[in-house]
Structure formats: C-alpha cells, structure tokens
Amino acid sequence: MDSLKNYIETNKERFISELIELLKIPSISADSAFAQDVVDAAQTVAKALENAGCAHVEICETSGYPIVYGELNVDPALPTVLVYGHYDVQPPDPLELWESPPFEPVIKKDSLHPDGAIYARGASDDKGQFYMHIKALEYMTAQNILPCNLKFMIEGEEEVGSNNLSTFVKANREKLANDVILISDTGMIANDVPSITTGLRGLSYMEVEVIGPNRDLHSGLYGGAVANPINILIKMISSLHDENNRITIPGFYDKVEDLSEEERAEMAKAPFNLEEYKSALDIDAVYGEKGYSTNERNSIRPTLDVNGIWGGYTGEGAKTVIASKAYAKISMRLVPHQDWEEISDLFTSHFKSIAPEGVKVKVTKHHGGQGYVTPIDNIGYRAASKAIETTFGKTPVPQRTGGSIPIVALFEEELESKTILMGFGLDSNAIHSPNEHYGIWNYLKGIETIPYFYKYFAELSQ
Ligand code: BES
Ligand code: MN
Ligand code: MN
Numbered sequence: 001m002d003s004l005k006n007y008i009e010t011n012k013e014r015f016i017s018e019l020i021e022l023l024k025i026p027s028i029s030a031d032s033a034f035a036q037d038v039v040d041a042a043q044t045v046a047k048a049l050e051n052a053g054c055a056h057v058e059i060c061e062t063s064g065y066p067i068v069y070g071e072l073n074v075d076p077a078l079p080t081v082l083v084y085g086h087y088d089v090q091p092p093d094p095l096e097l098w099e100s101p102p103f104e105p106v107i108k109k110d111s112l113h114p115d116g117a118i119y120a121r122g123a124s125d126d127k128g129q130f131y132m133h134i135k136a137l138e139y140m141t142a143q144n145i146l147p148c149n150l151k152f153m154i155e156g157e158e159e160v161g162s163n164n165l166s167t168f169v170k171a172n173r174e175k176l177a178n179d180v181i182l183i184s185d186t187g188m189i190a191n192d193v194p195s196i197t198t199g200l201r202g203l204s205y206m207e208v209e210v211i212g213p214n215r216d217l218h219s220g221l222y223g224g225a226v227a228n229p230i231n232i233l234i235k236m237i238s239s240l241h242d243e244n245n246r247i248t249i250p251g252f253y254d255k256v257e258d259l260s261e262e263e264r265a266e267m268a269k270a271p272f273n274l275e276e277y278k279s280a281l282d283i284d285a286v287y288g289e290k291g292y293s294t295n296e297r298n299s300i301r302p303t304l305d306v307n308g309i310w311g312g313y314t315g316e317g318a319k320t321v322i323a324s325k326a327y328a329k330i331s332m333r334l335v336p337h338q339d340w341e342e343i344s345d346l347f348t349s350h351f352k353s354i355a356p357e358g359v360k361v362k363v364t365k366h367h368g369g370q371g372y373v374t375p376i377d378n379i380g381y382r383a384a385s386k387a388i389e390t391t392f393g394k395t396p397v398p399q400r401t402g403g404s405i406p407i408v409a410l411f412e413e414e415l416e417s418k419t420i421l422m423g424f425g426l427d428s429n430a431i432h433s434p435n436e437h438y439g440i441w442n443y444l445k446g447i448e449t450i451p452y453f454y455k456y457f458a459e460l461s462q
Contacts, residue, residue, distance in 0.1 A: 018135075020120075024105065081181075117439045381418075
C-alpha cells in the first residue's frame with residue numbers, strides 16, 4: 001500500500017472539510033427539536049458512502065431515526081467485515097462553556113495537537129471516527145484493492161440507547177452476517193501509546209422521584225414538621241455507598257468477576273501517570289472504591305453515579321420553601337456478567353425500601369445495556385494489532401475502558417461475531433463535554449490504519 005500515505009497527503013484538506021460539513025449538522029438524538037437535523041445527517045452519511053464507492057447504500061427507516069446501511073461485495077470467498085458507527089451526538093450544553101459554537105467547527109492547535117484539532121460536538125464521538133472508515137473505503141475502492149467484503153451500519157440513536165437498532169439487528173441477522181465487527185468509537189491511551197479496547201462496561205440508567213407534601217410549603221411554617229423531599233433524597237443517595245465507596249445495594253456485586261492477581265498485574269503495566277491525571281482535571285486527589293487503582297476503578301469495577309439532581313428553588317436570590325418533590329438521574333456502570341435489567345430491578349427495590357415514612361418514591365428505568373469483554377487471541381484482534389503496529393510503529397496495549405456501547409453485547413448474541421474496538425480518540429477529547437475535539441493527526445492516522453486492518457484480516461482468515 002505504497003500509495004496510501006500519498007493519497008492521504010494529497011486529499012487531506014478535502015477529508016477535513018468533508019468532516020467539517022458533517023459536523024455542522026446538529027444531529028442531537030436526545031432532543032426532538034433537532035429531529036430534522038438528525039435525518040439530514042443520515043442522508044449526508046449515505047451520500048458520503050456512495051461517493052466513496054459503496055455499491056449499495058440504503059437508508060433503513062426504524063420507528064426512530066434511520067440506520068444508514070451500505071454493502072460492498074468483492075468476492076464471496078473473502079471474509080466480511082461489518083463497520084458500525086453512530087451519526088447522532090450528545091446535546092452540547094452547557095453552551096456558555098464552549099469556546100466556539102458546537103456546530104461551527106474550528107481547527108485549533110495546542111501542545112497535544114501540533115497538527116491541530118477540530119472542535120465541534122461529535123468530532124471524536126463519533127462522526128470523526130466513523131468518517132475515517134468512509135475515507136479509508138474511498139482509498140481502497142479508488143485503488144481497487146479492497147481485500148474483504150464490507151458492510152456499513154451507521155445508526156442515529158446510539159446516544160439514546162440504540163433501542164431501534166436492537167430491533168433491526170434481531171430482524172436482519174442474515175443481512176448483517178459477518179466475520180468480524182469493526183468499530184472506531186473508543187480511545188487510545190496516547191498518540192505514542194496506542195491501545196485496543198478489549199472491554200466495555202454495561203449501563204443501567206435510572207430516574208428517581210421523592211414525593212413529599214402535595215404542594216411546595218413555607219419552610220418556616222412547615223419546616224421541621226414534615227419530610228423535606230430534597231433532604232430525604234440526598235440522604236437516600238448518600239446511603240448507596242459505604243465508607244469504602246462500595247455500593248450498598250444488596251446483591252449488586254454477586255455476579256462481578258474478580259480479576260486474578262496476574263490479570264491485575266498485567267493491567268497495571270499500562271502506562272499511567274497519576275500526577276498528570278490529577279493535574280489534567282485540576283483535582284488534588286482521586287477518589288473511589290477502596291482496594292483498587294484508578295485504572296481498575298474506571299474499567300473493571302462497577303460504579304454508581306448521580307448524573308443530575310434537581311428540585312426546589314434554584315433561581316436568583318433566596319426563596320424559603322420546602323419543595324413538594326425532588327428528582328435525580330442515577331447511572332450504574334456495570335461489568336460483564338452483571339445483567340443490566342437485573343441490576344435495575346435490584347436498584348428499584350432497594351431504593352424503595354430505604355425510603356422513610358412521610359415520602360413516596362417513584363423509580364423509573366431509562367435505558368441500559370450489557371458490558372463486553374473480548375479475548376485477544378482471535379484474528380480480528382491480531383489484525384488490528386498488526387495494523388496499528390504498521391502505522392504507529394508500536395504494538396498496541398489491550399485495555400478495558402469504562403465507557404459503554406451497549407449494542408456490542410447484542411451483536412455478539414445475535415450475530416455471533418466478535419467486535420474489535422479500534423478507536424483513535426483520546427480521553428482528553430472532551431466527548432460529551434464542552435469543547436469536544438478530535439486531533440487531525442488521529443483522524444488521518446485512523447484513515448491510514450484501517451486499510452491495513454482489512455489487509456491483515458483477509459490474510460489471517462485464509
Ligand atoms: N463512544 C461512546 C462510548 C465510549 C467512549 C467508550 C470512549 C469508550 C471510550 C458512546 O457514544 C457513549 O457515549 N456511550 C454511552 C452509553 C449510551 C447508552 C448513552 C456512555 O458510555 O455513556
Ligand atoms: Mn460514541
Ligand atoms: Mn457518546
């Protein structure tokens with residue numbers, strides 16, 4: 001593939017400007033005000049796939065946002081790779097913390113990104129990452145050197161739980177049949193420490209409501225005499241962790257697999273600098289479950305976090321009031337073998353059981369998904385490892401991440417294939433946060449690496 005680097009060098013300005021056009025579309029799946037934009041993004045992706053030489057592209061309607069599906073069959077004797085990604089993005093708020101508007105992409109340089117980084121919502125998660133696959137495809141079809149059959153499936157509801165994609169996958173098992181699934185929607189340790197993600201955490205996302213008196217009350221006239229839903233909610237949430245920061249929900253840890261000392265020692269070899277970690281976040285100490293390192297806490301251990309909490313008066317000045325209701329959104333990150341529906345049920349009954357007299361509690365389930373771990377002794381992992389070695393000049397480190405892509409476990413269940421998580425983002429990309437960005441170096445490196453994955457996967461499949 002002598003011409004690959006040349007091709008990228010010659011076309012990089014266009015690769016960047018095409019991505020910038022896609023990033024201008026505010027495809028926020030969580031907010032129905034942007035419904036038309038989400039659909040527009042699907043159409044843009046479909047066109048990009050066609051332009052890159054994908055022979056057969058469809059926009060598959062669902063009861064939510066469409067799935068962009070593409071197929072390119074080279075030879076039935078060759079292996080088939082299914083590429084998955086998502087064109088929807090997280091809401092950009094709080095807007096005032098963005099240095100440039102989230103859907104007006106700009107390129108800025110800093111010490112981590114001497115070649116510049118594109119700042120926009122979705123730059124790294126996941127538009128910039130799946131678009132690398134479309135540009136890698138463009139190169140391979142232009143040179144007529146595609147060594148695998150390809151299927152593309154780019155959805156628009158990943159950030160809201162992929163419910164319609166689950167239905168689509170279950171209904172289209174033959175159409176989606178493949179030898180391996182390839183996803184770029186995760187990160188690497190650093191640009192000079194490439195890694196391949198070998199595990200994802202599961203997720204259970206809940207909302208709770210604590211209901212006190214039938215109306216907001218004067219906090220002087222009634223204060224001290226009735227349960228204050230906000231006080232109670234805080235007390236209940238505080239009790240969900242013990243003094244060692246372990247989760248107190250009965251049965252929560254029953255299915256959690258403890259790693260062997262060997263596995264933990266292996267994990268501890270991944271480069272990690274605690275001082276840099278703290279200083280990047282402006283914190284003077286890390287915090288978490290007793291007995292585990294930072295990298296263990298955020299990957300192989302389950303967690304429970306409040307994502308939002310509200311109730312009462314939060315406007316300007318002071319209002320003396322006891323609110324009638326208090327609310328919180330609570331997520332639990334899970335590890336393989338913990339079943340998200342079962343954990344959601346455990347949470348629900350426990351949370352209801354700890355409510356004191358004087359309040360009512362409502363618990364609702366949002367979305368969730370199972371965790372995933374993949375072994376590294378399969379040809380998919382080996383192909384990714386060789387590809388990264390070729391373009392980075394270093395063997396990648398296997399690493400379990402704390403994030404979730406719930407559909408991956410379903411792929412394994414329904415399509416019976418392994419997923420290779422070959423992502424090129426960095427933790428510092430600020431995904432889901434203000435000022436999300438994606439390094440241009442990472443973008444181009446991804447485009448360079450992907451064709452080698454196909455090459456080695458085809459060779460190793462023989
Ligand atoms: N791409 C992320 C997941 C991710 C990012 C994994 C970086 C590892 C490293 C994905 O888009 C995401 O945000 N997933 C959600 C779950 C979903 C159900 C909303 C998450 O992890 O919060
Ligand atoms: Mn993503
Ligand atoms: Mn995301």
